[in-house]
Each structure stands twice: as structure tokens, then as C-alpha cells.
Amino acid sequence: MDYIKIRFCNDFDELHSKVDRSIQDVFGSINSAFSLEERTWRPQIDIYETVEEIIVRAEVAGVDKEDLAVEVSRRAIKLMGKRSELPRIDNATYRLAEIQYGKFERVLYLPVPIDTEIVSTAYCNGFLEIRLVKLDTDRTYTIPISEES
Numbered sequence: 001m002d003y004i005k006i007r008f009c010n011d012f013d014e015l016h017s018k019v020d021r022s023i024q025d026v027f028g029s030i031n032s033a034f035s036l037e038e039r040t041w042r043p044q045i046d047i048y049e050t051v052e053e054i055i056v057r058a059e060v061a062g063v064d065k066e067d068l069a070v071e072v073s074r075r076a077i078k079l080m081g082k083r084s085e086l087p088r089i090d091n092a093t094y095r096l097a098e099i100q101y102g103k104f105e106r107v108l109y110l111p112v113p114i115d116t117e118i119v120s121t122a123y124c125n126g127f128l129e130i131r132l133v134k135l136d137t138d139r140t141y142t143i144p145i146s147e148e149s
Contacts, residue, residue, distance in 0.1 A: 041083070041100035047108065054110055054132045061126030062086075062099075070121060070130060074113045077130065080105045112137065 048055040056077065060068065063083045071078040085101040110132070118133040 040102050041104050042106060043079070043081075043104055045079075045106065045108065049111065053134055054112070054114060056108065056130040056132070058106075058128045058130075059126060060104075060123075060128050063126075065123050068123065068128060070119075070128075072114070072116050072119050072132070074116060074135070076107055076109045077132070078105065078107045079128070079130075 044059040046057045048057075056079075058079055060081060060083070063081045067083070068079075068081040071080070080103070082103045083101050113135040114132040115135050120131045122129045
């Protein structure tokens with residue numbers, strides 16, 4: 001059985017400065033030729049919340065499971081991967097080319113803290129599903145009071 005890589009961490013590195021991200025967002029949306037970095041794309045993502053858990057689904061069709069990685073902290077997850085470009089058809093004139101290839105990376109901030117010890121992933125029919133168990137924030141602890149010595 002193959003597994004999707006999950007890395008646990010406390011904090012995520014910043015990818016770019018806010019200025020670089022703004023320039024990328026403005027000009028990259030107009031034309032991908034204005035990209036400041038290698039070709040990237042952003043998979044579509046749904047986030048669901050139940051009483052016990054948070055469920056994240058990412059549409060990553062065409063991405064090999066070996067090219068997917070998930071990093072988890074208590075308040076965020078980072079999805080990373082790469083979709084390789086399919087070979088071009090010789091002697092063909094492309095009339096439309098919308099499928100995006102290359103690397104992707106998404107950081108998702110979660111509405112509640114999660115238990116990083118209990119995380120599961122599944123990859124089926126081009127969808128990556130990540131299940132994250134919420135921490136019980138309503139739990140109270142009784143602290144014993146010791147005698148003075």
C-alpha cells in the first residue's frame with residue numbers, strides 16, 4: 001500500500017513577500033507569461049466541518065500520488081504537489097489549452113485547532129481527501145493543589 005507523505009510541523013515558511021504575491025496575483029491573472037516563478041497552479045479545494053472533524057478535499061486530477069505531500073500543524077495544513085505535462089501531439093494545432101501543469105502549493109488556515117496525531121488521507125478518482133480531528137477545546141482539567149512544604 002502506498003502512502004501520501006504527511007509532515008508535522010509547528011510553523012510554515014513564507015513563500016514570498018506580500019509585494020511579490022500581489023504582483024503575481026495581478027499580472028499572473030492577466031497573462032501567465034507575467035509569472036515571477038516557474039509555472040504553478042492552484043487546485044480547487046472544499047473544506048467541510050463536522051462536530052468531530054474537518055474534512056479537506058482537493059481536486060488534483062492527473063497528479064500522481066507520489067507527487068503529493070501534506071504538512072500539518074495545529075492551525076493549518078499545506079498541500080503540495082506537481083502535475084507533469086502530458087506529451088504534446090506531433091503535427092497538431094492546439095485550439096484550446098486550459099489544463100494547468102507544474103507545481104502547486106496551498107496553505108489552508110483552519111477555523112479550530114486540530115489533533116496532529118490523528119490525520120488520515122485518501123486519494124481516489126483525482127480527489128485528495130484529508131480528515132483532521134478537532135481538539136476538544138471545551139475540556140477542563142482539574143489541577144491538584146499540593147501542600148506547602
